[in-house]
Amino acid sequence: MTSSNTPSSPLNAIADQALGFADAPAQAAVVAAPEAVAAEAAAPTGPSFASLGLSADVVSALTAAGYQNPTPVQQRAIPAGIAGRDLMVSSPTGSGKTAAFMLPAIERFSQLQKAQASQPREPRPADGARTRRPQPVARPTMLVLTPTRELAMQVTTAAATYGKHLKRLRTVSILGGVAYGQQLMLLAKNPEILVATPGRLIDHLERGRIDLSQLQILVLDEADRMLDMGFIEDIETIVAATPASRQTMLFSATLDGKISSLTGRLLKDPERIEIVQRLEQRTNIAQTVHYVDDRDHKDRLLDHLLRDEGLDQAIVFTATKMDADQLAGRLADAGFESAALHGDLPQGARNRTIKALRERRVRVLVATDVAARGIDIPGITHVFNYDLPKFAEDYVHRIGRTGRAGRSGIAAVSYTHLKKRRHNGVKKGIRARWKG
Numbered sequence: 001m002t003s004s005n006t007p008s009s010p011l012n013a014i015a016d017q018a019l020g021f022a023d024a025p026a027q028a029a030v031v032a033a034p035e036a037v038a039a040e041a042a043a044p045t046g047p048s049f050a051s052l053g054l055s056a057d058v059v060s061a062l063t064a065a066g067y068q069n070p071t072p073v074q075q076r077a078i079p080a081g082i083a084g085r086d087l088m089v090s091s092p093t094g095s096g097k098t099a100a101f102m103l104p105a106i107e108r109f110s111q112l113q114k115a116q117a118s119q120p121r122e123p124r125p126a127d128g129a130r131t132r133r134p135q136p137v138a139r140p141t142m143l144v145l146t147p148t149r150e151l152a153m154q155v156t157t158a159a160a161t162y163g164k165h166l167k168r169l170r171t172v173s174i175l176g177g178v179a180y181g182q183q184l185m186l187l188a189k190n191p192e193i194l195v196a197t198p199g200r201l202i203d204h205l206e207r208g209r210i211d212l213s214q215l216q217i218l219v220l221d222e223a224d225r226m227l228d229m230g231f232i233e234d235i236e237t238i239v240a241a242t243p244a245s246r247q248t249m250l251f252s253a254t255l256d257g258k259i260s261s262l263t264g265r266l267l268k269d270p271e272r273i274e275i276v277q278r279l280e281q282r283t284n285i286a287q288t289v290h291y292v293d294d295r296d297h298k299d300r301l302l303d304h305l306l307r308d309e310g311l312d313q314a315i316v317f318t319a320t321k322m323d324a325d326q327l328a329g330r331l332a333d334a335g336f337e338s339a340a341l342h343g344d345l346p347q348g349a350r351n352r353t354i355k356a357l358r359e360r361r362v363r364v365l366v367a368t369d370v371a372a373r374g375i376d377i378p379g380i381t382h383v384f385n386y387d388l389p390k391f392a393e394d395y396v397h398r399i400g401r402t403g404r405a406g407r408s409g410i411a412a413v414s415y416t417h418l419k420k421r422r423h424n425g426v427k428k429g430i431r432a433r434w435k436g
Contacts, residue, residue: 171194
């Protein structure tokens with residue numbers, strides 16, 4: 001069975017210039033909110049990164065990283081982000097959302113550095129005027145909140161890639177599972193960009209290690225997932241510590257329900273961007289369904305599918321952490337270069353597993369949904385749903401680990417006839433046109 005495919009700031013000044021307000025009186029800087037933007041996620045046809053307002057040093061970094069043309073969500077979000085608009089964005093997985101919010105921020109940092117370079121330097125104090133340095137407190141300009149550690153690491157890597165030509169742009173990730181001492185050393189460098197999971201960030205805020213009073217850009221990445229994971233109170237606590245003048249960009253799989261109430265409280269006159277892509281339109285991902293009699297039959301089928309000559313690297317999704325460990329062990333015994341990834345693993349072990357996957361020392365990753373969210377490895381050609389997801393959106397995120405950036409991929413589902421009713425629910429949710 002197969003399916004087809006407030007106070008003024010340098011960054012605010014840059015935003016005013018992008019909007020055309022640079023020479024206008026402050027009280028005249030008012031613009032009508034544009035209507036919601038909706039677009040089909042088709043292949044980009046015209047705009048280049050430079051035409052979206054990105055400077056030569058940022059475009060050079062993108063070119064070196066292999067980027068060619070902006071995706072639909074990037075075409076919409078980058079100019080508005082550079083202009084300082086609040087954004088609420090819904091876009092399919094694998095559509096380039098990280099670059100959609102990070103590139104406009106990097107551009108604003110680039111313009112700020114150029115403006116500061118033209119200003120005379122302040123004289124250093126004489127030796128006799130030096131005082132003992134107080135305990136370091138990080139005062140970031142940009143904060144990105146993510147639901148998982150892996151996604152936070154991906155965002156941190158992306159920021160370093162896009163901003164590599166900037167003279168000073170330090171990005172630090174603050175995650176659970178990492179020793180406080182190590183994080184304090186990173187925070188002491190006073191990074192411009194902070195990428196964090198909500199829980200650990202709250203810890204540092206309460207300890208006085210981080211001060212968000214000077215924050216100018218706030219990003220909520222995969223906001224729907226953070227709400228599903230119960231982070232709503234943490235998010236509200238964090239937002240309350242930021243200035244009302246900040247720019248806020250929210251990215252979510254959906255903009256309805258709980259998200260709509262959150263956006264009403266956090267965003268100011270946001271530009272709404274919805275990139276629509278139905279699952280059945282993803283013709284670059286071949287989706288297959290396999291019926292099995294029992295677990296032994298499922299294991300034999302998985303062994304057979306993993307020996308596909310066209311397989312480069314694969315992710316196998318399980319429902320529980322225990323199943324991930326056990327299945328990874330069985331696959332290793334069968335001769336596959338496999339490893340497990342789930343939330344109970346220490347952060348160091350998770351980092352080593354992702355690194356091994358990127359370096360192709362691991363060919364088969366057995367993972368749970370939350371742990372694998374945000375993984376972007378070009379070599380992943382196959383995704384296997386060993387266990388069915390609970391929700392249709394989880395299925396979408398799962399298969400989105402393959403077929404990245406227009407590449408082709410294969411996604412397979414295996415389940416017993418006893419779970420047919422459950423599969424029908426997922427099938428209805430994703431509206432896939434199963435055949436056979």
